[in-house]
Amino acid sequence: MENRRSPMLELVDIHKSFGDVEVLKGISSSIEKGELLTFVGPSGCGKTTLLRIVGGFTPATSGRVILDGQDISSLPPNMRNTKMVFQSYALFPHMNVRKNIAFGLTLKKWSKTEINKRVDEMLELVHMEGLGERHIDQISGGQQQRVALARALALGPKVLLLDEPLSNLDANLRVVMREEIRKIQEQIGITTIFVTHDQYEAMSISDRLLVLKDGVIQQIGSPVEIYEKPANEFIAGFVGYVNILNGKINERANGSNTFKISTTYGDIEIDSEREDIGDGDEILVVVRPESLSLKKPNSAQKLNGIKGTVLTHMYAGNHSKYSVKVGDKNIVVDQHNPKDSPRYQHNDTVELLIPRNAHILKRQ
Ligand SMILES: Nc1ncnc2c1ncn2[C@@H]1O[C@H](COP(=O)(O)OP(=O)(O)OP(=O)(O)O)[C@@H](O)[C@H]1O
Ligand SMILES: [Mg+2]
Missing domain, CATH: 2.40.50.100 (RNA polymerase II/Efflux pump adaptor protein, barrel-sandwich hybrid domain)
Structure with a gap:
């Protein structure tokens, strides 16, 4: 916790246009080591686009992404030391749980022994011990979510990117998995960006929230600051009744x-x-x-x-x-x-x- 103060990730004046339409209008923010920051805002405000820019899946029109002091703006996703979990999980259905988790490690040519050890650690981290041999269609939605998380964390990325990770789960499971993700995130101290359009989810999981509207940051602050000292009428009405x-x-x-x-x-x-x-x-x-x-x-x-x-x-x-x-x-x-x-x-x-x-x- 003591090294939380240095920024792990910096976004510097990021703009993004699709054709004539500017969907991100100058986003600057920094995220500290070990912090969980949530991008939250109404549908279409630019959350996914911003996350994809951080992960390298969408190029910014202008602006820079700095990871741990290094400008990674022009690097492809696999060279970035960030890992993204997509809303759909994008697991490989023809592989079992172990092979899914091992996927990135195999690509990086880890030895069999190292891979097995790491996969065991990951299974334990997400409480899936004993389910490694199951195929993806033989596990529940919540378990698929855990596998996707384990696969993303296996290579030890510096930043974890989660786009609406709970949206495929039913209401009760959402709460369970939300707490689970937060617990794991704090346990391994990984810097995380979490995207959701659900303000209550954002409030309950985050160290800080970055509230977006129409591609413009409305406020960045802790859940308490956002709720008790909203910067404008939009923020005030966005989190709870006012x-x-x-x-x-x-x-x-x-x-x-x-x-x-x-x-x-x-x-x-x-x-x-x-x-x-x-x-x-x-x-x-x-x-x-x-x-x-x-x-x-x-x-x-x-x-x-x-x-x-x-x-x-x-x-x-x-x-x-x-x-x-x-x-x-x-x-x-x-x-x-x-x-x-x-x-x-x-x-x-x-x-x-x-x-x-x-x-x-x-x-x-
Ligand atoms: N590839 C694309 N081409 C053109 N427009 C796009 C593209 N991707 C996103 N947009 C537009 O950019 C804006 C921001 O989209 P984005 O997906 O980032 O929103 P979001 O905040 O993630 O919304 P949601 O909560 O619905 O997921 C939207 O108006 C969207 O239609
Ligand atoms: Mg989105």
Whole structure:
């Protein structure tokens, strides 16, 4: 873990056009040794194209890929020390599991003894001991995924590239394999790029996420940063539900981090260290449903209370979901532990408490 700080892979201003259409518009990022970075974003945003450029399967129109200090931009895939696992796994159906895993080693002319030893290690790593003689059509989808991973890791690449590796698996298996991949990745400390369009998968597996939209990086950050401090409205809405209130900065008290904000629903105060927002700025207050709480109107807590009317209430045991009409907005509130919380009904007047640490964004 101590050598995590040096970048294993650097992407330098990568552009890619197909004909007249530019699908990657200047991607720069670096990935540290042992890190798992996920490319995530809506369908068609350029994730696979970027991954293929890293792996050498698609040439970039311009820009550079630096692996461990070496410019590999013009090298073919097999000279790159990266290994890609394709969505389809691309296993050889006429070979057994062992031969699939051994494939790259055989090409590199490893000795039989070395190959057998390495394949045994790989089978153990992916928990497939005893299944080496099976053919690919005699193992399950999850096991095929493990074989594909073992085959990619057999030669000890510097970077592992995974394109939607879980998309062929059913929902339960996805979660199991996701945890499995993360465990193996951490165990051998391999630098990994993981591609998915599933934001929850991305959040739960990654050290950091690189969020793409229309070929442009929207934000690079840890799951916590992406979720709690989204850089823009797109990111805020991309990972989980978010409530957005329009407001205007009335005053940032001199030398303090308290913003006095007016909204059409009432005045509120937010504490934030943001330096790029000041008096008179139009802003968005970004609040997750679980960060809001409901109070009886006219409760002792006055500051940051906004009046609303309960539209719907859905009780789900471990939490209750309220939809509250505030002015022209429907605000969603998740109330945890409903058993010990006051319950409100349709048409009840309530007060929504906006947390002082709510995230604020400049309105674009
Ligand atoms: N070989 C190609 N020729 C022309 N256009 C292409 C080619 N490959 C990809 N594209 C286009 O480039 C854009 C990015 O595609 P890409 O496959 O990278 O998206 P993605 O983010 O992986 O999407 P998904 O989540 O659906 O897999 C899309 O508009 C796609 O149609
Ligand atoms: Mg793709």
